[in-house]
Amino acid sequence: MLVREQLTMSDYRDKDPLIHGIQSKIRVVPNFPKPGIMFQDITTLLLDPKAFKDTIDLFVERYKGKNISVVAGIEARGFIFGPPIALEIGAKFVPLRKPKKLPGKVISEEYVLEYGKDCLEMHVGAVEPGERALVVDDLIATGGTLCAAMQLLERVGAEVVECACVIELPDLKGRERLNGKPLYVLVESH
């Protein structure tokens, strides 16, 4: 297992036709949402049933049988990948949402954006102390949102086992903002 984890992502890509298939379905949209940003669009992946299924299967294969009882997904694209994974591994799905979307009692975690701040909320009582949790999103960039998500789970006493994303933008060094928690991604984009 240690040797496998020392392989670089390009090793995975060369060795794994599934990963290559998934990567080929992701569309890059230039200058969205603003000039200079090359947006990684996963909606084209969702249009390919086999590639979408392969994506989910790769995560399920990694997390099944590891006693994970919580899959937390970040609004909104984390809601697309998280629930299928949760259903397959027998875990609950917990949506982490922008402010004022979740009804009832919530806890909030603020995080810093390029300009200004934002906030992520989770339902009180959704997760219990000692539960083993994953955080799922489509992409990790700076890691700010994932970090806030991890904080929410840890504040209620859960153990964040890993963060899982389809895509990583390694140049933005989001991996370093995860307080030492492991990150698993399928595809890197430079």
Place this chain on the structure above:
Amino acid sequence: MFAAENGLKGDPRLQAISNAIRVVPHFPKQGIMFQDITTLLLDHKAFKHTVDIFVERYKDMDISVVAGVEARGFMFGPSIALAIGAKFVPLRKPKKLPGEVIAEAYELEYGRDCLEMHVGAVEAGERAIVIDDLVATGGTLSAAIRLLERVGAQVVECGCVIGLREVKGQLRLNGKPLYILVEPREIDGC
């Protein structure tokens, strides 16, 4: 039409699903008894039953498109799409989808809102279903149906977990069949 009156009468799964839904009074404003499906997502068995019932219904109907309405439609639609081998198409609030989109406006209680779909996601002649957590007035679902029909798709049915009183007795929306699993829960002191 309600599932209980359409082949699933007495199916214990429907009761489990209904029991797992939480009512939050006066959210987002006074007088509204909000039907909160997040508690359903915390109940793995009941969540699985929900997806299974839709999958059983749609798997042999030659459906190639599952369209899900942002954001709670994202929690149910992708799992259904994966199980029936269809593509998943997210229908989103304005400015969220990158690249070329078509937009459809719809009426709210006060004011208007807008739903967008990617150009090219759905082809003419495809058979589609629309999935959301709840149908109230049907305004959002109607906009969803119009988007799909504008690109030449055939909307076979709309599937929702919960259907409010306004739609009871309404078998169709824009002339399209409506399939609903459960009625709203009342507050019963639980």
